Amino acid sequence: MIISKRKRYLSGLDWAINTLDYAMKSATCSGNMSQIVLLFDSRIDEEKLRASLNQVVSQLPVLNGHVARDLKLAPYWNIPAAARKDVSLFVHTHDFLTADELLPLLTESANSAFQDDTDHIAFHFFTNASRSALAMIFDHRLLDARGAESFLFFLERSLKGQLPSGDGAFTSSCELTNWKRKFLAGKTINRRVIALSKSLPRSLQIPENKKSRFLYRLLAFNEQETAIIYDRAYQEAGYLMESPFFLAVLTQSMHELMLHKSGDGSSYVIPVTIDLRQGTDSLAEIFFNHFSFLFYQVPVHAAENRKELIDLFKQQMYDQIKTGFPRDLAEASLLTRIVPLGVLGRLFSAPFKGKIATFAFSHLGKSAYQSTGFLDSTITDFFHMPRVPMPPGIGFFSNIYKGRLNLVISYLEGMLTNTEMRMLETAIRKRFGVVSE
Amino acid sequence: MTAQEIEQILIKGISTITNTDQASVDPEKPFHDLGIDSLGFVEILVYIEKTFKLQLIASDLTKKDFETIRNLAQFIQRKL
Numbered sequence: 001m002i003i004s005k006r007k008r009y010l011s012g013l014d015w016a017i018n019t020l021d022y023a024m025k026s027a028t029c030s031g032n033m034s035q036i037v038l039l040f041d042s043r044i045d046e047e048k049l050r051a052s053l054n055q056v057v058s059q060l061p062v063l064n065g066h067v068a069r070d071l072k073l074a075p076y077w078n079i080p081a082a083a084r085k086d087v088s089l090f091v092h093t094h095d096f097l098t099a100d101e102l103l104p105l106l107t108e109s110a111n112s113a114f115q116d117d118t119d120h121i122a123f124h125f126f127t128n129a130s131r132s133a134l135a136m137i138f139d140h141r142l143l144d145a146r147g148a149e150s151f152l153f154f155l156e157r158s159l160k161g162q163l164p165s166g167d168g169a170f171t172s173s174c175e176l177t178n179w180k181r182k183f184l185a186g187k188t189i190n191r192r193v194i195a196l197s198k199s200l201p202r203s204l205q206i207p208e209n210k211k212s213r214f215l216y217r218l219l220a221f222n223e224q225e226t227a228i229i230y231d232r233a234y235q236e237a238g239y240l241m242e243s244p245f246f247l248a249v250l251t252q253s254m255h256e257l258m259l260h261k262s263g264d265g266s267s268y269v270i271p272v273t274i275d276l277r278q279g280t281d282s283l284a285e286i287f288f289n290h291f292s293f294l295f296y297q298v299p300v301h302a303a304e305n306r307k308e309l310i311d312l313f314k315q316q317m318y319d320q321i322k323t324g325f326p327r328d329l330a331e332a333s334l335l336t337r338i339v340p341l342g343v344l345g346r347l348f349s350a351p352f353k354g355k356i357a358t359f360a361f362s363h364l365g366k367s368a369y370q371s372t373g374f375l376d377s378t379i380t381d382f383f384h385m386p387r388v389p390m391p392p393g394i395g396f397f398s399n400i401y402k403g404r405l406n407l408v409i410s411y412l413e414g415m416l417t418n419t420e421m422r423m424l425e426t427a428i429r430k431r432f433g434v435v436s437e
Numbered sequence: 438m439t440a441q442e443i444e445q446i447l448i449k450g451i452s453t454i455t456n457t458d459q460a461s462v463d464p465e466k467p468f469h470d471l472g473i474d475s476l477g478f479v480e481i482l483v484y485i486e487k488t489f490k491l492q493l494i495a496s497d498l499t500k501k502d503f504e505t506i507r508n509l510a511q512f513i514q515r516k517l
Contacts, residue, residue, distance in 0.1 A: 239500045240468060243475035274476055311495070318494045321476070322483045365474045 001173045008077045008170035010067070012333025013289045015075060015344075017140050018067060020389040022341040027390065028212045028412070032140045034386035035110040036148055037133060039099055040377040044132045049125060050089050052375060056158045057087040057121070060168070062287055063142070064118045074174035075337055077142075077288070080118075088115065088122035095128050099218055099381055102126055102133055109135050110385045111213040134374070135385075142287055145384055145397075146275050149368035150286045156371050170284050175334045185331035192325065196297055202258055202265030203355045206393050207414030214387045217421055219407040225434045226405040232433045237310045243363050244313035247272070247296065248306050250396050253427035254359055255303035257420060268303065268358040270296045274326055292326035306431075360388050360395030367401050386410055438517060443489075444510035450484040451506065464506040491516055 002009075010018070021032035057063060061083040068078040090109070096102045109124040120139035126132060138148045175182075221229060233245035251268050277290045296316050302308050320326065336344055367382055383406040388395035393412040398405060409424065416424070429435045444464055452459040454477055462471065468478065479494070486492050491513060502512045 234500065239503045240473060240475055240478040314494055317475070317479050318482065321479050322486070363475075366472070 001171055003169050003171050004079075005061075005167075005169045006079045006081070007070075007172075008062070008065075008079065008288065009172035009174050010075045010077060010337065011175075011289065011330065012336055013292065013330055014077075014141065015337045016333055017144075017289050018075075019336075019341050019344045021139070021141055023345040024387065024389060026345075027210060028214075028387070029210075030111055030113040030213075030387065032387065032389060033110075033114075033137060034140060034145060034148065034384060035106065035135050035137045036152060037099065037102075037106060037135045037381070037383055037385060038152070038374060038379050039102075039133045039381040040131065040374065041380050042132070042377045043127060043130055044125075044134070044375050044377050046091055046125060046127065049134070049375060050087070052159050053087045053089060053123060053155070054085065056155050058083050058085050062168070062170075063121055065120075065142070066118050067141070070174070072174055072176060073338060074176060076172075076174075077170075079170075088119060089125060090122070091125045091127065093128060094126050096126065096131065096133070099133075099220060099383070103216060103218060106135055106385060107213070107216055109137060110216070110387065112137065114139060132377070140289070144275075144289045144291050145273070145362065145364055145386070146277065146368050147286050147288070147290065149364070152374075153369045153371060154283070154286060156369075156374055159375065168283055170287075182331055182335055185328040186335055188323070188325070188328045189332040192295065196269060196295060199267040199297065199299070200265045201267055201269035201297075201355050201358050202263050202300060203358050203392050204258075204261065204263070204394060204415050206390050207412060209414060212413045214410050215413050216385050216411075217409040217425060218383065219409070219425060219428065220381065220383075221405040221407070221432075221434060223403050225432075226400070226403060228434055229405060229432045236306065237314065241310075241314060243272075244310050244317060246363055246396075246398060247313045247361060248309035249428060249431040250359070250361060251298065251309055252303050252306060252431060253424055255300070256427050257416075257424050260420070260423070265300070265355065265358075267297050267299050269356070270359060270361055271357050272296065272360075273362045276326065276330065292330045294320045294326060355391055357392040359392050362395070362397050364397070364399040367399055369401075372402070381406070383408055388412070438514065440507075440510045440514045443513050444506060446488060447481075447485075447506050447510055447513075450488065451481060454480045454484065462506070464510075466506075467504055468506075485513065489513055489517060 017032060025031045061080045064083050065077045065079040067075055069075050092105055094105055105126060114120060120142040122137045124135040136152060143151055230242060233242040237245040272294045273291045274294055275291050277285055294317060296313055298309060298312050302312060369382060372379055382401040383399060384397050385408055386397055388410050390412055393415055395410050396407060398407045448459050448462045448464060452462050455472060482493050503509055
């Protein structure tokens with residue numbers, strides 16, 4: 001173990017994220033990054049925002065780090081002695097009232113590349129006479145979704161003088177011991193990969209355009225609609241079983257869409273991210289990747305029956321948690337760090353003939369951003385707009401803010417037509433019970 | 438095993454899963470108010486299976502059974 005402000009060894013999952021970043025930069029207009037959007041009820045002063053962001057960000061050199069390998073070949077995040085003085089803040093004047101009206105501009109910002117390889121965070125500020133919104137773009141190599149929410153909350157608290165614990169030093173290990181444990185975990189993962197690869201996943205065709213960007217659809221549900229959705233989740237899936245319910249609804253809706261498009265494959269495979277953090281109060285737990293995956297696989301014919309789907313998802317979630325699959329995956333992925341990014345990218349897709357999954361899903365639930373305001377303004381909405389690694393190139397990302405559910409559909413340009421996207425949205429709303437069937 | 442003893446075992450497990458002090462786990466608070474989501478809930482179900490040899494994921498549990506840790510302890514006691 002080392003405790004350092006200049007060096008933080010990467011975990012296996014950090015390395016997997018770096019691989020996806022490399023692959024996405026090779027195949028699309030930008031890397032493996034995401035965007036959090038905050039909508040405000042009033043206008044925030046631009047200069048005050050810039051000064052506040054600079055004040056905090058300039059104290060965090062980790063934001064300007066880059067990946068390097070040490071003499072033992074273990075990859076690490078090389079942190080400079082000092083951070084840049086000025087945060088990347090882009091200001092756009094635009095008339096808008098709702099998030100939907102801002103979506104074209106948010107789509108542009110979500111797809112904008114960072115200025116260089118030591119730039120991992122940028123802000124886009126949208127403003128007009130009465131309202132404003134802030135989008136934070138972040139590099140997944142440095143922040144995962146929950147970490148990014150916590151980082152924004154850290155910003156908010158820092159501006160109020162409430163700093164989280166930790167002095168900015170990271171505790172990490174090159175993890176070049178306990179090989180037996182890693183290989184045993186690898187064996188478990190290998191078994192699961194072989195089982196998954198026995199059935200080819202049905203997936204949408206990925207367009208071959210190296211300048212492709214991601215497009216988004218935001219399904220924002222009000223409090224009443226959210227209550228209806230959660231009540232339906234309880235009736236159909238049981239207490240606190242909203243994730244299996246969401247998965248079943250999304251799988252059925254994607255199934256309906258797939259029937260209109262050509263495609264082979266006999267199962268639907270869905271990787272779902274889960275948070276492995278023990279807490280989010282220290283700086284060390286905000287940065288880097290602290291998540292793992294559950295992998296669900298259901299036969300195509302099961303998508304005809306929601307009850308069957310829900311039961312399958314519940315049982316598979318239970319079985320994977322019981323066998324410790326997410327932690328085994330984190331452990332086994334440490335073995336991959338020796339492999340160069342380009343080679344690892346090809347290895348990832350090998351067992352599935354390039355068709356890794358049908359769609360990605362993540363339900364963040366209640367936000368880690370625990371404040372209702374930012375810089376004296378009230379936040380009216382809060383949601384995520386990730387770029388989805390491809391394959392699958394399409395994903396669904398939900399969160400709850402102020403008792404309202406937001407579901408963002410993110411997909412690579414050219415995968416779906418506008419008509420197909422409308423069809424997908426209608427199918428989801430219908431199954432959520434918020435439009436008449 | 439009494440319902441009280443089961444309750445204490447549950448509090449211990451839930452405090453580990455939610456990374457909170459045992460003292461702050463209120464046995465009369467609903468699970469969703471303890472900040473538990475689907476995944477945390479499944480972790481609790483796995484903990485119950487490993488500790489009490491009861492598989493509850495596919496059972497006909499109602500919201501009432503899981504309303505509070507106290508209710509759940511009573512439910513488990515009836516099943517043991």
